[in-house]
Amino acid sequence: MGVGRYAELVGPLEADQARQLLKALADPVRLQVVQALASGERCVCDLTGDLDLAQSKLSFHLKVMREAGLIEARVEGRWIYYRLRRDALDGLQGWLGELAAGCSEPAAPCG
Amino acid sequence: MGVGRYAELVGPLEADQARQLLKALADPVRLQVVQALASGERCVCDLTGDLDLAQSKLSFHLKVMREAGLIEARVEGRWIYYRLRRDALDGLQGWLGELAAGCSEPAAPCG
């Protein structure tokens, strides 16, 4: 089922990990899912109903998010619950913070 | 030239603004550019050289980033300097923080 395959996300985020997470967030359907998960864990069947998405479509997007390390799954009998990964969100926040830190330096004139 | 067309980015980020910014970040070429700009403002000609990108390719990606509100341009004679927008990075950080806030709620069992 592949539900156990996660990105690692230990220590400070590498550019490539950040990119995977950003990509996992930067899609309208996935953003809906993220917002649904923002208030806590949800099972797939609820998501399908609430967001009015075709089952295979939702499953595809959950996979993208899972493989990026943005969400994780908990299997309970016949149902699967998904939730956002705090470490991913925190990691991305930190990564953005680093970018913001030095971005106001003036340019060396190039002419 | 279109260099003056920016996204607004006042107040808390709307989902759609966040998505544009995320998309602007979630590309390998653009991520290179972002990292080059992380240490401060740079002119396009420097970027082209340092990142070894075709001129039209870089210009395309700068446009995407500009229209998303991720970067802004400063025209100086024949040269154009780009820099990351603090408000965009801060806004995105805040947006992520909101997501992280409630994401650990347990699921309502759906069976």
Next chain:
DNA sequence: TTGTTAGATCAACTTCAGTTGATCTATGGT
């Protein structure tokens, strides 16, 4: 004014990500 350079823009092409419907697997109920 002519020539050169920086960088935006355009059109044609290519590539990859998302969609759809069908099928497959596992779990639980009868």
Next chain:
DNA sequence: ACCATAGATCAACTGAAGTTGATCTAACAA
């Protein structure tokens, strides 16, 4: 054992996003 349901997976299709080379415009230098 049989059936129903949750959700993953697959193959075919579609469309949007990125690439490439050419052209266009504006600024400066001679």
